[in-house]
Amino acid sequence: xxxxxxxxxxxxxxxxxxxxxxxxxxxxxxxxxxxxxxxxxxxxxxxxxxxxxxxxxxxxxxxxxxxxxxxxxxxxxxxxxxxxxxxxxxxxxxxxxxxxxxxxxxxxxxxxxxxxxxxxxxxxxxxxxxxxxxxxxxxxxxxxxxxxxxxxxxxxxxxxxxxxxxxxxxxxxxxxxxxxxxxxxxxxxxxxxxxxxxxxxxxxxxxxxxxxxxxxxxxxxxxxxxxxxxxxxxxxxxxxxxxxxxxxxxxxxxxxxxxxxxxxxxxxxxxxxxxxxxxxxxxxxxxxxxxxxxxxxxxxxxxxxxxxxxxxxxxxxxxxxxxxxxxxxxxxxxxxxxxxxxxxxxxxxxxxxxxxxxxxxxxxxxxxxxxxxxxxxxxxxxxxxxxxxxxxxxxxxxxxxxxxxxxxxxxxxxxxxxxxxxxxxxxxxxxxxxxxxxxxxxxxxxxxxxxxxxxxxxxxx
Numbered sequence: 001x002x003x004x005x006x007x008x009x010x011x012x013x014x015x016x017x018x019x020x021x022x023x024x025x026x027x028x029x030x031x032x033x034x035x036x037x038x039x040x041x042x043x044x045x046x047x048x049x050x051x052x053x054x055x056x057x058x059x060x061x062x063x064x065x066x067x068x069x070x071x072x073x074x075x076x077x078x079x080x081x082x083x084x085x086x087x088x089x090x091x092x093x094x095x096x097x098x099x100x101x102x103x104x105x106x107x108x109x110x111x112x113x114x115x116x117x118x119x120x121x122x123x124x125x126x127x128x129x130x131x132x133x134x135x136x137x138x139x140x141x142x143x144x145x146x147x148x149x150x151x152x153x154x155x156x157x158x159x160x161x162x163x164x165x166x167x168x169x170x171x172x173x174x175x176x177x178x179x180x181x182x183x184x185x186x187x188x189x190x191x192x193x194x195x196x197x198x199x200x201x202x203x204x205x206x207x208x209x210x211x212x213x214x215x216x217x218x219x220x221x222x223x224x225x226x227x228x229x230x231x232x233x234x235x236x237x238x239x240x241x242x243x244x245x246x247x248x249x250x251x252x253x254x255x256x257x258x259x260x261x262x263x264x265x266x267x268x269x270x271x272x273x274x275x276x277x278x279x280x281x282x283x284x285x286x287x288x289x290x291x292x293x294x295x296x297x298x299x300x301x302x303x304x305x306x307x308x309x310x311x312x313x314x315x316x317x318x319x320x321x322x323x324x325x326x327x328x329x330x331x332x333x334x335x336x337x338x339x340x341x342x343x344x345x346x347x348x349x350x351x352x353x354x355x356x357x358x359x360x361x362x363x364x365x366x367x368x369x370x371x372x373x374x375x376x377x378x379x380x381x382x383x384x385x386x387x388x389x390x391x392x393x394x395x396x397x398x399x400x401x402x403x404x405x406x407x408x409x410x411x412x413x414x415x416x417x418x419x420x421x422x423x424x425x426x427x428x429x430x431x432x433x434x435x436x437x438x439x440x441x442x443x444x445x446x447x448x449x450x451x452x453x454x455x456x457x458x459x460x461x
Contacts, residue, residue, distance in 0.1 A: 059193045062205070068183050068425040069093045072409075079413055089448045091376075091437045092419040094239070094394065096304040098368060098441070101361030104303055104352045111348020125341045128332065129154020129312070133347050136354035137312055141297070145284035147314060151328065153335055154342050154350070157311040158269055158296040159184055165265060165296075165313075166192040168327075168334045173230040176209035178221060180240055180423060180430030182267065185233040203428050212429045215399075219243035219388070223252060228260040235267035237274060240426045240435040241397045242389015244279045250286045257292040261322065264293035272302050272366055274392045290316035294327065301394065301439075303353045303362050310346040369394050372445045373438035379449045380436070383456045394438040397423070402432045409434065416451040 072092055080086060100108070114120025128134065134152040142152075155161050162184050171193040177185045189195050189208060196206025204210055209229050211221030219241045234253060237244040245253070257264050266283040274281055283289045298311030319327040342350075352358040377390035380398050390396040400408040405422035412420050412434065421437070423430030438445070 057191070059191050062190050062195070062197055063187060064198050068421070071425075072419065072421065075409075075413070076419055079417075083417070086417040088417050088419060089440070089444050089451075090419040091440055091445075091448055092421045092435075094301070094437050094439055096301060096306050096369075096439050098304060098365050100304045100308070100349070101358065101365060103355065103357040103361050104349050107352025107355075107358065108308070108345055108349040111345045114348075115344065122344055125344060125347075127336045127339050127341045129342060130344075130347050130351075133350050133354070134312075136351055140354040140359065142282060142284060142314065145282055146290075147284060148317065151314050151316050153313050153315065153331065154347065155311050155313060155335070155339065156309040156342050156346075157300060158267060158298040158313070161296045161311065161313045162265070162267075163188050164334050164338055165294075165331075166194075167338065168330050169194075169231060174207070174209070174228075176211055176226065176229040176232045176262075177427075178213050178234060178238060179204075179210040179428065180213065180426030180433075181233065182235055182239045183426060185265075186427075210427065210429070213238065213241060213243070214429055215388070220245060220249045223256045226256070229262060232257060232262050232264045233267070234264055235269070237270040237389075237393035239267075239270065239393075240395055240421065240423060240430060240433075242391070242393035242395040243397075244274055244276070244392040247278060247280055247286070250280055250283060250289075254283070254286045254289050254292060258288060262292065263319070263327070264289075266293050266295045268295055268297045269301060270393050271297065272363075273370060273394055275370070276392055279392060284314070284316070290318040292319070294319060294331075299350060299353055302366070303349070303358075304365065305346070305349070308343075308346050308349060310342055310350050368442070369438045372440060372442065375445060375449060376436050376438060379452055383452065384459050385456075390438070396436045396438070398434045398436055400432055400434060405431050405433060412455075415455040416448070418448050418451060 069092070076088065076090075080088065099105075115122070128150075129152070131149070133154055135149045137154070138147050138149050138152050155164075166188045169192075173194055175185075175189045175194050177189075186195075186205065186208065190205055195208045198204075199206050209227050211223075211226050213219040213221055219238060220243070232253075234245075236250070253264065256262070264283065266289075268282060271281040280286060283293045283295050294313060294315045296311065296313040299305040299308070300311065313331070315328040315331045317326060317328055321327060321330075353362055373390040373394055373396060377387050377396045380387045380396065386399040386401075388397040388399075405424040409420055409422040412418055421435040423433030423435060426435070440448070
């Protein structure tokens with residue numbers, strides 16, 4: 001028997017003492033209980049030092065502190081322990097708060113109820129997604145981009161697809177990211193083994209190209225001085241800065257990628273928040289992009305599907321590896337090997353999102369969050385802060401004039417009981433900023449504004 005299944009000697013002795021005991025009416029319950037105990041092993045915990053012979057993945061070992069948002073959650077809990085009566089308002093993690101619109105709920109319900117009928121039941125579906133939904137996503141979001149329905153791969157969300165893309169590219173590729181950027185781009189690159197170790201001096205990982213996006217360059221990287229890499233992760237509208245790349249900027253990005261033989265992983269998760277009609281909502285609006293880019297997107301922020309989980313990635317047939325092999329073919333292999341397809345119920349909701357009624361209802365919810373962003377941006381501007389974003393994105397990027405971001409996070413939490421997101425959590429270029437999310441109930445946003453005004457009212461004096 002292993003160390004984790006050692007029988008306690010004293011218990012065994014006690015059981016043996018009654019093993020030959022003759023039962024009487026009075027003793028029957030006790031004897032039966034002892035006999036039952038005799039048949040049940042008594043276990044003791046294995047030694048704390050017990051290990052397997054399996055080596056830990058050294059790439060995961062490179063990662064520094066926990067993922068950004070769990071760390072924020074830890075600090076929130078710590079604040080509540082010290083201030084148990086605090087009424088926390090969260091404007092931190094970009095999680096939607098408003099109910100899924102009724103026409104879309106109807107689609108989810110219809111799909112769920114269908115599973116309870118002989119005609120409506122379906123088991124495993126196509127790993128690439130239901131054909132009807134692939135076509136509906138293409139028609140609704142890529143009507144003018146000359147994308148084939150088969151280029152659209154339905155998934156359980158962009159974050160999951162980013163990890164699967166890393167698996168497809170594999171080890172030995174070079175990576176570039178915007179700085180600041182969504183942490184998953186860097187962390188999955190580290191976990192895959194495509195970076196060096198964390199450099200304490202630079203506060204970045206070695207062997208990854210961080211393309212600084214700052215106020216000085218309009219939050220668009222200086223591509224003229226950027227190194228060549230195999231893969232470029234690019235998000236527009238950007239999380240966290242809220243900056244949306246112009247057509248001219250995206251043309252420059254595509255030209256840069258084509259010149260260097262790079263592949264752009266274009267994250268369009270917030271494209272539905274773009275107000276300016278001159279700003280592209282898809283990289284495929286740019287000529288030549290199908291030869292150097294793929295695009296990932298999601299219904300999470302579009303329809304409040306952060307918990308439902310439904311997204312897609314578009315991989316054009318024109319996109320090829322260096323040897324001429326279609327990227328789409330490898331992506332199809334990854335999806336059919338590592339994924340069983342998105343939930344049938346979620347895909348029913350996705351079809352409803354793409355319908356005229358569903359899309360109109362979805363846009364009403366998006367407009368609600370846009371108004372929250374406008375209110376928050378005005379609040380900080382009126383208080384004398386310099387802000388960015390909030391116009392074509394659900395995030396307001398607030399400058400605290402060089403003050404370390406985690407210090408600003410702590411100050412806001414201490415003074416207002418409001419959770420925000422420290423800019424440095426998205427990269428060193430984000431230090432000195434705080435990201436404020438527009439995802440929240442209106443009453444909470446208005447209450448947050450009132451607290452900000454009280455806490456920072458004398459800032460202009």
